[in-house]
Structure formats: structure tokens, C-alpha cells
Amino acid sequence: xxxxxxxxxxxxVLLIFxxxxxxxxDRLSRDMIDLKLIQPPLRExxxxxxxxxxxxxxxxxxxxxxxxxxxxxxxLHFENLDWLKVEEAYEVATTLQPQTTYxxxxxxxxxxxxxxxxxxxxxELSPYRRRSMQKRYLEKGSSVLELGIIYNPESWKLHRSLxxxxxxxxxxxxxxxxxxxxDNTLKCKSLPESKxxxxxxxxxxxxxxxxxxxxxxxxxxxxxxxxxxxxxxPKLSCTLFxxxxxxxxxxxxxxxDDELFPxxxxxxxxxxxxxxxxxxxxxxxxxELKIQQLETKALFKL
Amino acid sequence: xxxxxxxxxxxxxxxxxxxxxxxVRMKVFYFMGIFAVLMLAAxxxxxxxxxxxxxxxxxxxIVLKSTAMGAMAMFSVLFAIAATALxxxxxxxxxxxYTILSKPVPRLDYLIGKLAGVLILVTVSLLLMNGxxxxxxxxxxxxxxxxxxxKAEAHGWPAEHLESRLSAVAQQGVTWTLQAGIGAxxxxxxxxxxxxxxxxxxxxSTLFTIVIAVxxxxxxxFTEDARNYWLHSQSGGVSKELKLMTQAIALIFPDFQLxxxxxxxxxxKKVPQGIFxxxxxxxxxxxxxxxxxxxxxxxxxxx
Amino acid sequence: MEEIPxxxxxxxxxEFPSPFRKTKIRAVxxxxxxxxPGEVYGLIGPNGSGKSTTMKALLGLLRPTAGSCCxxxxxxxxxxxxxxxxxxPENPYFYKHLSGEETLRFYAKLCGMxxxxxxxxxxxxxxxxxxxxxxxxRVGGYSKGMLQRIGLAQALIHEPRLVILDEPTAGVDxxxxxxxxxxxxxxxxxxxxxxxxxxLLEQVQEVCDHVGIIFNxxxxxxxxxxELIAIEDQTEILIKDAGPRTLARIKAVIAxxxxxxxxxxxxxxxxxxxxxxxxxxxxxAATMTEDQKGQDHA
Numbered sequence: 001x002x003x004x005x006x007x008x009x010x011x012x013v014l015l016i017f018x019x020x021x022x023x024x025x026d027r028l029s030r031d032m033i034d035l036k037l038i039q040p041p042l043r044e045x046x047x048x049x050x051x052x053x054x055x056x057x058x059x060x061x062x063x064x065x066x067x068x069x070x071x072x073x074x075x076l077h078f079e080n081l082d083w084l085k086v087e088e089a090y091e092v093a094t095t096l097q098p099q100t101t102y103x104x105x106x107x108x109x110x111x112x113x114x115x116x117x118x119x120x121x122x123x124e125l126s127p128y129r130r131r132s133m134q135k136r137y138l139e140k141g142s143s144v145l146e147l148g149i150i151y152n153p154e155s156w157k158l159h160r161s162l163x164x165x166x167x168x169x170x171x172x173x174x175x176x177x178x179x180x181x182x183d184n185t186l187k188c189k190s191l192p193e194s195k196x197x198x199x200x201x202x203x204x205x206x207x208x209x210x211x212x213x214x215x216x217x218x219x220x221x222x223x224x225x226x227x228x229x230x231x232x233x234p235k236l237s238c239t240l241f242x243x244x245x246x247x248x249x250x251x252x253x254x255x256x257d258d259e260l261f262p263x264x265x266x267x268x269x270x271x272x273x274x275x276x277x278x279x280x281x282x283x284x285x286x287x288e289l290k291i292q293q294l295e296t297k298a299l300f301k302l
Numbered sequence: 303x304x305x306x307x308x309x310x311x312x313x314x315x316x317x318x319x320x321x322x323x324x325x326v327r328m329k330v331f332y333f334m335g336i337f338a339v340l341m342l343a344a345x346x347x348x349x350x351x352x353x354x355x356x357x358x359x360x361x362x363x364i365v366l367k368s369t370a371m372g373a374m375a376m377f378s379v380l381f382a383i384a385a386t387a388l389x390x391x392x393x394x395x396x397x398x399x400y401t402i403l404s405k406p407v408p409r410l411d412y413l414i415g416k417l418a419g420v421l422i423l424v425t426v427s428l429l430l431m432n433g434x435x436x437x438x439x440x441x442x443x444x445x446x447x448x449x450x451x452x453k454a455e456a457h458g459w460p461a462e463h464l465e466s467r468l469s470a471v472a473q474q475g476v477t478w479t480l481q482a483g484i485g486a487x488x489x490x491x492x493x494x495x496x497x498x499x500x501x502x503x504x505x506x507s508t509l510f511t512i513v514i515a516v517x518x519x520x521x522x523x524f525t526e527d528a529r530n531y532w533l534h535s536q537s538g539g540v541s542k543e544l545k546l547m548t549q550a551i552a553l554i555f556p557d558f559q560l561x562x563x564x565x566x567x568x569x570x571k572k573v574p575q576g577i578f579x580x581x582x583x584x585x586x587x588x589x590x591x592x593x594x595x596x597x598x599x600x601x602x603x604x605x
Numbered sequence: 606m607e608e609i610p611x612x613x614x615x616x617x618x619x620e621f622p623s624p625f626r627k628t629k630i631r632a633v634x635x636x637x638x639x640x641x642p643g644e645v646y647g648l649i650g651p652n653g654s655g656k657s658t659t660m661k662a663l664l665g666l667l668r669p670t671a672g673s674c675c676x677x678x679x680x681x682x683x684x685x686x687x688x689x690x691x692x693x694p695e696n697p698y699f700y701k702h703l704s705g706e707e708t709l710r711f712y713a714k715l716c717g718m719x720x721x722x723x724x725x726x727x728x729x730x731x732x733x734x735x736x737x738x739x740x741x742x743r744v745g746g747y748s749k750g751m752l753q754r755i756g757l758a759q760a761l762i763h764e765p766r767l768v769i770l771d772e773p774t775a776g777v778d779x780x781x782x783x784x785x786x787x788x789x790x791x792x793x794x795x796x797x798x799x800x801x802x803x804x805l806l807e808q809v810q811e812v813c814d815h816v817g818i819i820f821n822x823x824x825x826x827x828x829x830x831x832e833l834i835a836i837e838d839q840t841e842i843l844i845k846d847a848g849p850r851t852l853a854r855i856k857a858v859i860a861x862x863x864x865x866x867x868x869x870x871x872x873x874x875x876x877x878x879x880x881x882x883x884x885x886x887x888x889x890a891a892t893m894t895e896d897q898k899g900q901d902h903a
Binding site for chain 1 (some may be wrong): 310361363364365368369370372380458462465466474482500504529533547550552554557559560563564565566568569571573574577580581587595598599602
Binding site (some may be wrong): 310314316317320323324327328396397400401402403404405406407408499602604605 | 656661664665667668684685687688690692696697698699700701703711712714715716717758759763768791
């Protein structure tokens with residue numbers, strides 16, 4: 001009887017103490033979530049909810065270690081080319097550590113690059129099958145990154161990875177999608193200053209490959225060119241040269257060749273290099289002609 | 303007759319240091335040896351990394367820290383529970399309790415002394431393991447910094463980029479933030495030890511105490527969800543019983559998810575002093591309340 | 606001024622809930638006893654009669670269901686009362702990982718002793734119980750007799766005014782047993798009150814001056830030992846070197862008296878214990894002489 005009474009008293013005291021502490025706990029928890037020190041509770045209705053809570057309960061604080069182990073396992077599966085298991089392993093790792101962007105990135109890479117190209121080159125499959133599997137894994141990789149972004153909306157790296165997938169010539173490029181992701185990357189507050197102009201350039205290059213928005217692309221390119229000398233790079237200059245020709249920009253309004261290129265020798269060399277990228281969809285208006293002109297000029301100089 | 307203070311720090315220290323010696327002579331420190339080997343193995347282990355990410359150096363350090371701190375967390379919680387659960391039943395079984403309580407030792411002093419002894423041991427162990435981790439981590443970080451500098455030379459990185467890479471790598475090395483993580487590990491152990499103490503005042507079986515403590519430990523990871531459900535849930539039409547149950551869970555069990563800052567410190571995230579202090583205060587409250595309740599049960603116990 | 610009794614147990618009742626039946630078990634049923642300072646009190650009774658329960662109540666290890674226990678005027682439930690008590694439990698166990706010396710230091714510190722006083726007292730106790738040679742050895746390796754001795758040492762470490770001994774000589778060999786009994790006498794001479802429980806009746810008879818007999822939780826007989834065990838109507842006379850004529854004359858005197866009746870005459874017997882101890886002494890002496898001879902030869 002005595003023990004029973006004692007237990008009741010203890011419960012009552014714990015409840016009273018509970019009322020005193022729960023507000024503090026709640027506030028502390030929210031502050032920690034805001035500072036990204038602990039993970040936020042999953043949105044209600046998310047199918048992963050049980051998975052994450054189950055994992056949390058099962059591991060009680062060893063999640064980073066277990067995630068690292070699963071990451072390692074994933075790599076072993078990769079060596080065995082077991083793509084389903086690779087996907088599964090990264091699913092576990094990202095469930096345990098959703099705020100570690102590394103796992104999202106690596107998992108996505110395994111799918112959108114390694115798995116995708118594996119199927120692309122698998123000769124045993126029919127061409128149709130190869131393409132469909134390649135696309136499927138590309139989409140899987142993209143979905144992984146998109147899910148990662150839900151957990152880490154401020155991660156510029158994840159946005160950048162997405163933009164890379166869809167602008168990659170060797171994959172199945174979707175330039176509009178890529179440009180959208182480049183924009184998102186630029187909007188991230190966490191994007192370091194040193195990377196900002198680089199991303200702007202990459203966005204510009206993707207835009208140049210879309211013939212439907214050449215005017216907008218040209219304006220953007222000029223903006224970048226004039227913004228800083230760091231942007232005065234071969235590819236930028238060559239694309240501007242081609243766009244100016246494509247849009248028939250009047251001579252007076254153009255950026256002259258002397259401004260675009262350091263000298264005619266460099267211009268020739270850059271353009272000769274640039275034309276190799278024709279297959280990737282970059283504008284080539286007037287490039288071939290210019291190369292011929294410059295080559296002739298060089299011949300006469302000799 | 304000398305008046306015996308209700309709460310005597312000197313006497314508590316006698317019991318605490320005795321408990322510490324007792325546990326040490328149980329060869330607990332053999333675990334340290336295993337830990338050291340594990341740490342060294344982890345530091346030499348080369349993880350295969352993705353070639354698309356440039357932060358492979360940070361990842362290596364993170365894995366090293368994860369292994370070490372995972373082991374430290376596991377050790378301290380398990381040890382805190384097991385050691386505390388063992389102490390009182392052992393004293394009772396061996397009848398050493400009679401010789402202690404027949405001296406002018408207030409029961410509160412006895413309990414606090416036992417608890418303090420366990421916590422001193424956990425602290426010392428954590429300091430030792432922290433020392434080992436710091437040394438290995440320091441050398442590994444230096445090694446990786448040199449690798450980054452070599453990369454910079456080979457690829458002709460601008461100075462700004464090298465600096466940001468070096469600071470990113472250094473941030474994963476031995477920092478105060480990591481110490482905050484170790485502090486959080488200790489806090490968790492404190493709460494679990496005082497909880498185990500409370501349970502052991504009821505139950506004379508060590509196994510029962512350990513099982514219940516472990517169950518509560520897991521339940522404590524649900525507390526956050528229960529509290530969110532209770533406080534911030536939008537959905538209506540949920541049964542009264544469920545609402546009451548989630549309330550009870552949120553109130554009674556400690557919220558162990560708060561201690562997950564350990565994971566963040568492993569990833570090099572900074573923990574503000576304010577947050578750490580609040581966590582410390584919360585821990586003290588939990589330990590305090592469980593200790594007081596343990597005394598409440600123990601003071602009337604008959605032997 | 607009236608002297609405060611060392612122990613005052615007043616109508617003590619202790620009930621335990623029975624695991625099987627609804628009715629409670631009365632381990633101690635209205636026990637009252639008083640021990641004045643300097644007395645040696647023996648509580649005797651069969652197993653399960655309530656001796657240990659009474660002792661535990663006095664030590665504050667149990668709460669009385671009714672009645673009270675006081676030690677030198679302080680309620681036994683208060684921690685203070687134990688400052689004056691030294692307790693040796695039956696089959697004492699100590700922390701096996703500590704050495705004899707460390708054990709004594711631990712208990713001394715619990716009683717509030719410090720520094721030089723503690724150190725000298727520990728040395729004194731070890732000498733008293735003849736454990737100087739084993740002071741650095743872990744208690745886990747002690748024999749039963751050694752455990753009993755270290756137990757006594759820890760009971761006396763803080764110079765208590767009341768010593769409570771629960772079966773102090775149970776399981777101890779005759780030599781050790783004799784030593785413990787001699788110690789009790791020494792304590793008595795120093796004015797220390799001793800309260801002991803035993804069912805080795807002859808030993809109780811030897812050391813105690815007051816006795817209480819407890820059966821089924823009740824004190825059935827209590828009082829000064831001599832009064833209790835004297836056979837009222839008989840007288841014992843012990844004579845040395847008496848010749849046959851002297852003995853015959855004594856017999857004649859008894860025969861002449863009105864009421865006295867001659868019962869028995871003969872050689873008194875020594876006790877088996879005395880025989881054993883004498884042999885032990887002789888054996889020790891012989892061993893020492895041989896060692897001496899051996900040393901001289903060397």
C-alpha cells in the first residue's frame with residue numbers, strides 16, 4: 001500500500017514539475033530548431049514521419065554515426081553496381097541526418113550521374129530501355145535533391161547541384177529547369193560572395209543555349225561583362241560575340257571586338273576553342289566566318 | 303552529541319569518492335582501452351568519397367568525430383544507468399548498507415553521494431576520451447589542412463578560396479563547439495543517472511531498474527513529438543484519450559531530443575552560450591527533481 | 606540528576622505485512638527494556654524471535670509501528686542518535702575492493718573524523734583487533750574471523766558510548782571468540798554500554814550483567830543475570846587442598862543443621878573451552894621456543 005501511495009505522489013510531483021518545465025522546453029526546442037542545432041519535427045502527414053521517429057527512438061542520439069556507416073555501405077553497393085541498394089542506403093542516411101547536405105548531394109550524384117550513365121551505356125538493353133532508365137535515374141537524383149532542399153532550403157549547394165544536372169550536356173538537359181535552379185541558387189542567403197558571380201555566369205551560359213530567349217540573354221550577358229573584369233572570360237566573350245551577331249545588334253550598340261577580346265590572336269584562339277562546343281547548343285552566329293577572317297589575317301602578317 | 307547536518311557536503315564527498323573508487327576497481331577503465339583502439343582505427347580509416355563535392359576533408363573529420371562521440375555517448379548513458387542501478391541493490395544484498403546507515407549518515411547524503419560518485423566517474427571518463435579524441439583530431443586536421451594547401455598550389459586557387467577552405471576544415475577540428483557536444487553528453491548521462499537512482503529506490507532488482515530506465519530513455523525521444531502534437535497541432539477531431547496521453551508524455555518524460563545538439567556539434571555548428579546554459583539549467587532541474595523524489599522514497603525505506 | 610538511560614525501548618511494536626495472508630506479522634510485540642550506561646545487556650532468544658528487529662529499530666533501520674526507541678535520550682529515527690552507536694551486524698560484509706585500513710578510514714570519515722585523530726585512531730583499532738599485518742590486504746580476502754575483527758574495529762572507530770553486537774561470536778573459532786569476549790569486558794571497564802544478541806547462552810552468561818529473554822516478539826523474562834540464574838535454595842562452595850578429615854567435618858556440620866541438606870560433593874570439571882585454550886597456549890609457547898632455538902643456532 002505504502003509503495004502504491006509513493007508512486008502516486010511521485011507521478012503527481014512529476015506532473016507538477018512537468019507543467020513548470022514544458023514551456024521552457026518548448027521554447028528551448030524552438031530556439032534550437034531556428035538555429036539549426038536540432039532537426040525540426042516532420043510536417044504532419046509526411047509518410048516519413050514514422051520512419052524518422054522510429055529511427056530517432058531506435059538510435060537515441062547516435063544518428064550521425066549510423067548515417068556515416070550507411071554512407072559507407074552505400075559506397076560498397078556502388079562498387080557492386082547495386083543501384084537499388086545504393087538508393088536505399090542513402091535514404092536511410094538522409095532520414096537520419098536530413099540536415100547534412102553531404103548525404104543528399106552524394107546520394108543524388110550516385111543516382112543522376114553514376115546510375116544514370118551506367119544504364120545509358122548498358123549494351124544489353126535496347127536503346128529505348130537504356131534511355132528510359134537513364135531518365136528515370138536522372139529524375140530520381142533530382143527528386144533526392146529536391147527533397148533535400150525541403151529540409152535545407154537555404155543550402156546553395158543543393159540548388160547548384162540541381163542546376164548542374166539539368167544543364168549538363170552529357171545528361172538529358174532541360175535548360176529551363178536549370179535556369180530556374182540557378183535563380184534559386186542565387187537567391188540563397190548562404191551563397192558565398194566568391195561564388196555569386198560564378199553562378200551568375202553559369203546561369204548565363206545555360207541561357208545562351210536556349211535560342212528562344214536570346215534578347216534577355218544578351219542583356220544579362222552585357223550586364224555581367226560590364227559588372228566586373230573577373231567576368232571577362234573567353235566563354236562569356238565568345239557567347240556575347242555570337243549573340244550580337246544573332247540579334248543583329250547595330251555596330252554602335254555592340255561591345256566591340258577590341259573590348260571583348262584582348263587581341264586578335266587571343267580572339268582567334270578563343271573562338272577556335274569555342275566552336276568545339278557547337279553540339280552543346282551555344283550560339284555560333286558568325287563565329288566560323290570570323291575564324292576564317294582572323295586566320296587569313298594571321299597568314300598575311302606572316 | 304555532535305549535530306549531524308541534514309546535508310553535509312563533506313560526507314557526500316566521502317561517499318562519492320568511495321563510490322568512484324569502487325567503480326574504478328570494477329575495471330571499468332578497460333573500456334577506455336577499447337575506446338582508444340576504436341578511435342585510432344577510425345582515424346586511419348579512409349572513407350571513399352564522392353568526387354563531386356569538395357568538402358571531403360570535412361567529411362573525414364566528421365566521421366572521426368561521429369565514431370568517437372557516438373562511442374562516448376553510448377558509454378556514458380549505459381554506464382550511468384547500469385552503475386547507478388547496481389549500487390543500491392548491491393549495498394543491500396551485501397549488507398554493507400547496514401553498516402553505513404547505522405553510522406550518523408543522513409539518507410540524502412548517501413543517495414547524493416552515490417549519484418555523485420557515478421557522475422564523477424562518467425566525467426573523468428569523458429575527459430579522458432575527449433583528450434584522446436582531441437589529440438587524434440588535431441593531428442588529422444593538421445594533415446588535412448596540408449592536403450588542402452597542396453591542392454591550392456596544384457590547382458592555383460585564389461587566396462580567398464584557400465582561406466575559406468582552410469577555415470571550413472579547421473571548423474571541423476578541435477573547437478569549443480565540440481566541447482559543448484561533450485557537455486551535452488554529460489548532461490544526458492546526469493539525467494539518466496538520477497532517473498536510474500529514482501527507479502532503484504523502488505525496485506531492488508538491478509535488471510528491472512535498467513530495463514525501465516532504458517524504456518524511459520527511448521520514450522524521452524518521443525516527448526518532443528508529443529509536446530508538438532499537444533501544443534501546436536492543428537487537426538481537430540482527435541480523441542480525448544489520445545490528447546491526454548500526449549499531454550502526460552510531454553509533461554512526465556524528459557525531452558531527450560534537446561540533447562541532439564551533439565549531432566550538430568559533430569558537424570561543426572556553433573552552439574551559442576545561451577542555449578548551452580539553458581540546457582544546463584534544464585538538466586540540473588531534471589537531476590534535482592529525480593534526486594529529491596529518490597530521497598522521498600528512500601528516506602522511509604526499511605531494511 | 607537522573608541519569609539518561611543508554612537505551613530506552615518503550616512499548617515497541619513492529620508489524621510486517623504478510624505476503625500471503627491479510628493479517629500482519631508481529632515481529633516485536635510490546636517490548637520494553639532499559640539499559641543504563643555502563644551495563645552489558647544480553648538479549649537472547651531463538652531464531653525469529655524478534656531480536657534483530659528490535660536491534661534494527663534501535664538503529665533507525667526500521668520504523669516502529671508503535672512505541673519508541675531512544676539512545677541516550679535521542680529518538681532512534683534521528684540521524685544524531687547514531688553518533689553514539691557502534692554496530693556490528695551478524696555476518697558482516699564490507700566493501701571487498703577496500704583494504705582493511707581503507708575500510709576503517711571510510712567509516713571513520715562517515716562519522717566525521719578527520720586528519721591526525723583519524724589516522725591515530727585507525728592505527729589503534731588495527732592494533733586492538735590484531736590486524737596490523739593484514740591492513741593493506743583487500744577485505745575480499747579476509748577469513749571469517751578477520752571479518753568479524755574488522756567489523757568490531759569499525760564499530761568502535763568513533764569511540765561510541767553504546768556498542769550493539771549482533772551474534773558477535775557466531776561462527777568464530779574458540780580463540781577468536783575468547784578475544785571478543787575479553788574485548789567486551791574491556792569495553793565494560795571503560796564504561797561503554799554493550800547491547801548484544803546471541804544464542805550462545807554460555808557466552809552471554811559469562812559477559813553480561815543484565816539479560817532479557819525474548820520469545821515470539823515478547824520479553825518473557827528480564828533482569829540482572831545473577832538474580833535470574835541463581836538457584837535460590839542452593840549454595841555452592843569451592844575448596845582447595847582440603848583433606849578427607851576436613852571434608853568429613855563439613856559434612857557433619859551440614860547434617861547437624863536443621864534445614865540444610867547435603868546434595869553432592871566431588872571434583873569440579875573444567876570446561877572444554879578452558880581445556881582448548883590451555884592447549885592452544887601451550888602449543889603457541891612451544892612454537893615460539895623452537896623458533897627461538899632456531900634463531901640461536903643461526
